[in-house]
Amino acid sequence: MPAIKLDQVSRAYGKQVYAVRDLTLEIPDGSFTTLLGPSGCGKTTTLRMIAGLDMPTKGTIRIGDKLAFSLEEGKSLAPAKRGLGLVFQSYALWPHLTVAKNISFGLEVQKVPRAEATRRIEQVATALQIDGLLGRYTSELSGGQQQRVAIARVLVMQPSVLLLDEPLSNLDATLRMDMRAELKRLHQETGATIIYVTHDQLEALTMSTHIALMQSGRLQQFAPPLEVYAHPANQFAADFLGNPRINLLEGSVERGHFKCAGLDLALPDTVSPADTPTATLGLRAEELRLHGASGPGLAEARVTTLLPTGSDWYYNVELAGKSLIVRQNDGPQLRLGETVHVEARPESIKLFAGDGRALLAAPTVPMGS
C-alpha cells in the first residue's frame, strides 16, 4: 500500500493566480485523509493533481514507490496507471449505459476475462447493496443508489487508493449520515488509502484519521481531527472547525493576562506568552461554563438570547459589549436578561498572535510548512 507524497506542489493559472501553492504533504498509507477547506481553497485541485487529471506547475508527486509527477524530470504518469479510483461529486455516471455496464467499463478496458469480471462485479454490487439494480439505467436510480454505483465503479478496479470528491454533498441530510458510516466501514474493510475532499467540517471530524486543512491554496494544518480541533495551528483552523463557530475576542497580552475592553483574563500558569499589543482569544462554546454566582476569574455577562435544541441549551451572552455563544448541557435554565458569570477553563483557552499563529497550542504532529 502506498503513501502519497506531495513535495512543493503548486498549480498556477498565469503568473499571479495560484490554486495550490507550495503544498508539501505526506498522506500515510491506509489512512482516511480529508482535504478540508472553504470553496476555492485548492482541495479539489489537489485531488485532481493526485489523480492525474490536472498537472501541477511545480513540484513532485509520489504514489508509493511510483513517481507520478515531477516537473524537474519531465514525468507525468497517465491517470490510468496511477492505480487510483476517483469518485466524482456529480457521480459522473454514464446515462447511456446500465448499472452493470457502468461498473464493468474499467474491467473491459483492462480486458479482464469475462468470468472474473462477472465475479468481481457481483462481489462489489453485493457489498454496496446494489445487486438488485444491475440491469437498470442510472437515471432510474435515487441519489443514494447513484452514489453507490459511482463507488462500485471504482471499487471493482480494486484500487489501492480511493479518491472521493465531495461525494455526499448531493445527498439529503439523513442519507448523508448513513453514507458517512458506510464509507467509514468501507475504509476499514478494504484497507485502502482514502483521500476525501469536503468543505463540511463535521464530515471531516467524524470520518477521517487525518485532516489536511487548506486555505487560499496553502496547507494550514495537517493532523488527526481531534488534534486540529483541540489544538488549531492558527486562528483560521480554530475558526473553520467547530459548530457553532469559536468565540473570538480581540485584545492584548500583558504580563500573563489577556486584556480587552472590560475583560481581564488570567492566562493559565502553564504557559506564559510574551506581551503583545494585538492578540485574539479563542473560546469554544462548549468549553465555557456559566455560573450564577460570581467568583475569582469569572467575567460578568448578561444573557441576550436563548436557543434550546432539545439536548442542549445555547445562550448568547453579552460580555463587555461583545457577544459570546455558550453551550450548556446541564445546570439551571437561565432567563433572558439574567446576569451570569462566565468561566473559561484555562486548558481550553486558545490564543493567537496578530498574524493568526497559535500562541498556546503546541502542535504535536510537525507537518506541512
Add this chain to the structure above:
Amino acid sequence: MSSVATAPSPLSRLLSFWPIVTLVALATSTFLLLLPVYNIVGLSFSGQEGGAGIFENYIMFFSEPYYYRSLINSFIVSISAMVLALLIGVPAAYIVSRYDIVGRSLIKTAVVLTFVSPPFIGSYSWVVLLGRKGVLSQMFADVGISLPSIYGAPGIIFVFTLQFFPFVFLLVSSGLKSIDQSVEDAARNLGSGEGRTFFTVIAPLLLPSITTGALLVFIASFTDLGTPIILGERFRVLPVLIYGEFVNDFGGRPVLASTLAVLLLIVTTGALLLQRRLAARFSYATSAIRPLTLQSPGPLKRFLASVFIYGLVLLALLPMINIVISAFLKSNGPVLVAKFTLANFDKVWRMADGPLLNTVMFTTIATAMCAIMGTMIAYIIARRSGRISALLDTVVMFSYAVPGIVLGVGLVVTYHNPPLALTGTPLILILAYFIRRLPFSVRSSVSSLQQLSRDTEEASINLGAGPGRTFLKITVPLLSMAILSGALLTWSNTIRELSATLVLQSGSTTTISVEIFNEVANGNFGTASALGMTLIVLTFLPLLLLFTFLGKNEEALV
C-alpha cells in the same frame, strides 16, 4: 506497477489521437477555405495589363458606374430588407408569443416553411403571380387595378423581406422565452402600459436577438444570388455581377469576379464581426424561472393582431401555395393553363438517377462529413482549450462569413488546374457543402458539450480508457441526439444550396436547385414548380423528424 513511466516524448505526444484530429481539421480548413480565399484575394490584386499596379482592379471597380452601382444596389436592397424584416418580424414574434390567438403553432410552422423553402423558388413564384403576365397582375388588371412591378429593386426587397423575416421572428421568439414574467409584472405594477413596458423593458432585453436577427437578414440578402438574378433584370447587385463575370471569364483567370468576391467578403465579414460585438454588448444574463405568460387581448387588439399575423402568413405562404398548384397545371411555356396534369412530374422521374440522385447523394455525404468532423472539432474547441484550439475555432467560424458564391469562385480558382483539377467533379461540390455547413455542426456540438460535465469523460480516463476510446464510448453516445439534430439541420440547409453549386457544377454533377434555376430561366414554370415542390418536401422532411421525434422547436433553425 513498479516502474516509472516516462513522460511522452514530443513526437509520440504529436502522434496521439487528438493532436492528429486537430492537424487534420486545420489542414482541411486550410485547403478548403483559407487557400481559396487567399487565391481570390491574390487574383484581385493582380494587374491584367500591367500599368495601374496592384490596385488596378479596385480602381476600375470604383470608377466604373456599371460596377460600383452594384455595390450600392446591394446595400440598398439589404438594408431595406433588414429594416422591413425588423418591422414585421418583431411584432409578429411578440403577437405569436404573447397573445392567445388561434392557431399559434400552425403560424410558427408556416413561418418555418417559408424560411426553409429555397429563396429562388419564392422569387420565381412571385413572377408567376405578379410578373408581366402574372396570375394576380392579370386578375387585378381585369378590374382596372395595376399592381406594382415585381421586377427591380422593390420586388427584390419585397421577396427578401418575406423570405428572411423569419430570422428575426425566430430569434425574437426565443429571446422572449428567456424573459421572466416578473420583469413585465414589475413594470406593469409600477403603472406602465403594455406599449411602454415593451419599449422600455422588454425590447432592451431583446436587443441581442434583434441585432443578431437584423444582421443575419442583412447578410442573407447581401449574398443571395438566385432572387436578384430572377427579379433584377437591369438592377444588378454584387453577387449577380460576380456570377456574370465568372461565367464570362470561364476557362481564363476570373480576375474581376475575384475582385468583386473580395468586396462581398469584406462586407459579410464586417457584418458578422459587428453582430458579435453587438450581441456581446447587449447581452444580459437572464434566465426565466417563469417565462412570459400568454395574454388575452381585448377585442380590438385581438382583431388587429389577427389581421396582421394571418395576412403576413398568407402572404409568405402564397408563393408556396402557388408552386403546389402550378406543379399540377398544364403549361404552355411560361403560361399556365387551368388544366390538371401530372406531366410536370415526368421530368422529376426522369431526373431520378441524375440531378435528383446527385442532390441527395452529395448532401448526404457532406452531412455525414460535417457530423463526424464537426463533432470532433467541437470536442477540441470545448475540451482542449489552448492557442491551437482557439485558432481552429476562428478558422472554422470564418467559413460562416464566406458567402457561397465567393467560396465557389475560390474553389474554382484553386482547383481548376492539374494536379488537383477537381472542378466539375462530385468531390468539389461535396467538399464545398461540407466546409460551408461545418460551422453549424461545430456550434451545435459545442453547445451540447458545454452542458455535458467533464466528469463523465474524466471518469472514463480514470478507469483506464484512452482519449479515443473515451470519445467513442462515452462522449459520442451522450451527444448522439445533438449530433443527429445537427445533421438533420445540415441536410435540410445543404440540399437547397444554389450559389456555390451554380459556380461549381458541371453538366453531369448538376443538382435539383440548378435544374429549377435552368427551368425558370427557360420559362418552363410547370416543370420548375414540380421540381420546386420536390425540393421543398426534401427540405422539410428532416425538419419534420426534428420537431416530431427529437423534441426541437422552431428556434433551433437559427
